[in-house]
Amino acid sequence: MLKPEQLFRAEIRDLSAYHVQDAADYIKLDAMENPYTWDDEQKQLWLETLAEVSVNRYPDPGAEQLKAELRRTMQVPDNSAIILGNGSDELIQMLALAIAGAGHKLLTPEPGFVMYRLLAQIAGMEYVSLPLQNSNFDLDKAAMLAAIKKHQPALVFLAYPNNPTGNLFERSTVEAIIQATPGLVVVDEAYCAFAQDSFMADLEKYPNLLVMRTVSKIGLAGLRVGMLAGDTQWLNELEKVRLPYNLNVLSQASAIFALQHYERLTEQTQKICKDREALFQALKAMPPVQVWPSQANFILFRVPDAPALFASLKQQGILIKNLHGSHSLLENCLRVTVGKPDENRLFLDALRKGLGI
Numbered sequence: 351m352l353k354p355e356q357l358f359r360a361e362i363r364d365l366s367a368y369h370v371q372d373a374a375d376y377i378k379l380d381a382m383e384n385p386y387t388w389d390d391e392q393k394q395l396w397l398e399t400l401a402e403v404s405v406n407r408y409p410d411p412g413a414e415q416l417k418a419e420l421r422r423t424m425q426v427p428d429n430s431a432i433i434l435g436n437g438s439d440e441l442i443q444m445l446a447l448a449i450a451g452a453g454h455k456l457l458t459p460e461p462g463f464v465m466y467r468l469l470a471q472i473a474g475m476e477y478v479s480l481p482l483q484n485s486n487f488d489l490d491k492a493a494m495l496a497a498i499k500k501h502q503p504a505l506v507f508l509a510y511p512n513n514p515t516g517n518l519f520e521r522s523t524v525e526a527i528i529q530a531t532p533g534l535v536v537v538d539e540a541y542c543a544f545a546q547d548s549f550m551a552d553l554e555k556y557p558n559l560l561v562m563r564t565v566s567k568i569g570l571a572g573l574r575v576g577m578l579a580g581d582t583q584w585l586n587e588l589e590k591v592r593l594p595y596n597l598n599v600l601s602q603a604s605a606i607f608a609l610q611h612y613e614r615l616t617e618q619t620q621k622i623c624k625d626r627e628a629l630f631q632a633l634k635a636m637p638p639v640q641v642w643p644s645q646a647n648f649i650l651f652r653v654p655d656a657p658a659l660f661a662s663l664k665q666q667g668i669l670i671k672n673l674h675g676s677h678s679l680l681e682n683c684l685r686v687t688v689g690k691p692d693e694n695r696l697f698l699d700a701l702r703k704g705l706g707i
């Protein structure tokens with residue numbers, strides 16, 4: 351019998367599987383989830399909708415009704431096409447699989463979203479990264495444009511706002527990158543609902559721009575629904591890579607239902623933005639903490655000893671994300687997701703205790 355090293359490609363054997371922390375019994379502030387659930391009346395209506403679903407049939411392969419709701423709520427320009435993924439992670443995977451080969455490279459700034467690297471490696475696509483500016487995590491415009499000139503990337507990913515730093519990159523730099531890139535530029539707007547700007551309307555201006563969205567961070571992470579919008583000439587090719595029934599009937603029906611009540615999700619995201627500001631001010635008032643402003647539903651901050659503080663918080667029942675060791679610019683950095691007010695308060699109490707202040 352063959353051994354794994356004879357069967358699996360070296361790039362795959364070199365990977366480590368995406369690790370998700372076991373969160374049982376913790377106050378969970380590690381994964382950018384919306385902390386709010388639905389009231390009983392809405393749950394009842396949802397269950398009635400699901401009761402009508404034919405689970406004996408395959409899903410609508412084009413997910414047309416869901417696409418229409420996403421178009422409406424995410425303000426996709428009429429001339430742009432859309433394609434759906436089982437989460438936006440799957441869209442990143444489709445792009446990498448469809449474009450890998452012929453020496454094509456994927457370029458992205460770091461620290462950034464880890465799935466870009468992981469999925470490039472799985473697809474066998476050369477991955478090029480370059481650092482953000484140290485002070486404020488904005489793009490280094492000159493370095494980005496020089497790298498684009500040198501590497502001629504087939505695919506550029508820019509998370510806007512960026513994860514794990516929470517900032518929006520300078521718009522004019524993003525525009526310059528779109529114009530300089532010979533391939534496609536994906537502006538990943540997973541946190542759009544918490545931010546002041548978007549590139550959705552710019553789809554009409556830039557033919558090589560694709561805008562990616564997800565419903566995960568606005569309260570529907572469990573459904574796994576992501577969307578990519580852009581020119582038909584690209585999305586028609588991507589459709590060939592998409593598995594025909596990648597969005598199951600329950601996810602489609604649930605997402606349609608939730609988006610028909612979109613104003614409830616908007617109320618929640620607005621509440622989270624307010625609570626983010628309170629949390630930011632509280633962190634800013636703690637002398638040993640360095641904190642960066644955020645346009646997302648999480649906050650990046652630096653402490654004297656992140657691994658020790660992470661362990662202390664965990665021991666106090668609070669799970670956040672330890673970024674120390676993940677990138678040289680993130681030394682002693684932690685990331686906390688904005689939770690409910692009482693969760694944020696417990697986090698701050700535990701943090702003070704852990705810092706000994």
Ligand SMILES: *Cc1c(COP(=O)(O)O)cnc(C)c1O
Pocket residue numbers: 382436437438439440463509512513538540563564565566571574575576
């Ligand atoms: C969370 C996240 C995603 C993935 O979202 P899913 O739709 O849940 O797969 C994509 N991009 C960024 C930057 C994210 O932080």
